[in-house]
Amino acid sequence: MTQRSVAAALEAQESFEVHKEKNIDLLHSKAVGLLGVLFLTVTGAAPMSAMLGNVPFAAGFGNGIYVPAAFLLATIVLTIFSVGFAAMAQKVSSVGGFYSYISLGLGRDMGMAAGMASFVSYSVFEASLCGLFAYFGNAWVQTHLGLNIPWIWFAVFMIALISVLSYRDVQLSVKILGVALILEVIMLLIFDAGAILSSTSNFNAEALNLLHVNTPVAAQKVGDVDIPAGAAAVGIFMAFWSWVGFEMAPNYAEESRDPKRIIPLSLYYSVIGLGLFYIFTSWCAISSYPTEGDMLAKAVKDSGNFFLTPIGQNVGRWAEELMNILILTSSFACGMAFHNTAARYAYSLGREGVFLRVLGKTHPTFKSPYVASTVQSVLALIWVGLFAIFLGTDDPNAQAYVAIYTMLAILGTMLLLILQAFVSIAIIIYFRQNHPGEVGIIPGLIAPLIAFVAQVYLVYLLVVNLATFGGSGSFGSNIPYIALAIVIWGFIWGVVLRVAPDVGHPADRLEVQPPGDQLVEPVRRPPRGPLPDHVREGLLVVHQPAVALLEREVDEAVVGVVGHDLLQEPAGDGRDRLDPEARDQDLLDH
Secondary structure, three states: OOHHHHHHHHHHHHHOOHHHOOOOOOOOOOOEOHHHHHHHHHHHHOHHHHHHHHHHHHHHHHHHHHHHHHHHHHHHHHHHHHHHHHHHHHHOOOOOOHHHHHHHHHOHHHHHHHHHHHHHHHHHHHHHHHHHHHHHHHHHHHHHHOOOOOHHHHHHHHHHHHHHHHOOOHHHHHHHHHHHHHHHHHHHHHHHHHHHHOOOOOOOHHHHOHHHOOOOOOOEEEOOEEEOOOOHHHHHHHHHHOOOOHHHHHHHHHHEOOHHHHHHHHHHHHHHHHHHHHHHHHHHHHOOOOOHHHHHHHHHHOHHHOOHHHHHHHOOHHHHHHHHHHHHHHHHHHHHHHHHHHHHHHHHHHHOOOOOHHHHOOOOOOOOOHHHHHHHHHHHHHHHHHHHHHHOOOOHHHHHHHHHHHHHHHHHHHHHHHHHHHHHHHHHHHHHHHOOOOOOHHHHHHHHHHHHHHHHHHHHHHHHOHHHHOOOOOOHHHHHHHHHHHHHHHHHHHHHHHHOOOOOOHHHHOEEOOOOOOOOOOEEOOOOOOOOHHHHHHHOHHHHHHHHHHHOOOOOOOHHHHHHHHHOOOOOOOHHHOOHHHHHHHHHHO
16 A cells, blocks of 8 residues: 555545535535635624623623723634644535544544534524524614514514525525625724724723733722622633634535635634724723723613713714614624524534434535524524523513523533534644644644633633623523533434444445445445455455544544545446556545
């Protein structure tokens, strides 16, 4: 076996060339470019929702004027995480995202845990944003039309519209999310300009001091507003929370035109671009008030108008009204972005036989994962419906905002932080085992190690400060246990798929042909152990890397697809008569 054949097999394993597999429903290949991927992912971060929803809470109950410093810290840490993540994306292109990356580095059992956790995370994120949309929708209609429509109907409307739009081609999602994102950014830039030009603003460079990012808000009284002592960790966590969505880029690898280039670039652009934007806008927000006390009082007593009041005063009533509307489009677009990612995780897991295989189907015309998308819509409806049944629908603030938006977002974010910690370790192991010496020590070791420590610390901050986020109820207080149960459930299911003869993992269902000129019935690979002798003989030199991968039980999440693509060539088609070098070149061309 030549060195080139080994390289060819490894390249096939990493690239996941599923478009060559005839038995798999495919997504719309080469549908989006760099700008499209950015629209799909940055909209998930939802700049306007992040600013209007997170900055007031971080300032009032976290680290006060040092909120911009918290965003600066998050930018640095997430950029470091992206170094290893982008290096991995240059080697692996798969719709499975975290599921595939963790499988490659830590094995398929951990990959299965990641797949389950990823799906649940993005699934509840959509429902979470439905709560935010319902809260602001109820408030807008009540203010402008005098009608108090129960918040549940706004949530149902959002789920239904997202379901219809996501059923179609991914290019439609790109257009809708792109327009929403551009309008959000323009509106926030107008807010920033108003704060800079206002004579009452109070800008202070101390707000960017990283050395004081751990300084909490002190207990005090401003006018008639009692401000409790804050927890700096809350401000830091809220800053990191604002980036949720940027990591979705790898899930669009199979639909992008040049994934090995586009996905890494989109990660860097989104992390650094959002970081600079968040730092500046949060600085403008806390500086829009004459004194720090005025800012804290507004954040604690009237957080919903923390941005709206200054933009109304500094720019005009029209800007305030427009921002009121754009927070609705922002939360809708954010929910739609999470819906698309959850559907693609379900599609990936269904395609591999982990979930029901029907989830792996794509629409014959739109090439969208329409079955998985529909299932995700039903799940979002269930999440929202359960809260409505047990909590009621008469208090939008307590039920839609605090319960659905905040609590489900915390659950999803905790799962995501755990996944990013796993990914960081998987990146280190993957490069050491598969590409030693091909990447530098920074992307292959130092950056992922720093990212791992940071993600674990953030999970710790979330757990110890859960009550500050409002997680003192029966659901909120059990969020850490729910997250842990989801990860363990996924791991156990991965073990079941590997060891149960009647279930089997996708990699155990490869169909290969024995040597000879006549085709025979496919041979099912046993769950464990060596391949049958006649199968080994039929694989020839060019397929030895695939044999090694199978018998060593390398547990890539989609090795079944890759292996099948390598092994399905029938004997007697002329390939077996090629000399070894020609066979190697044939595999490279394939």
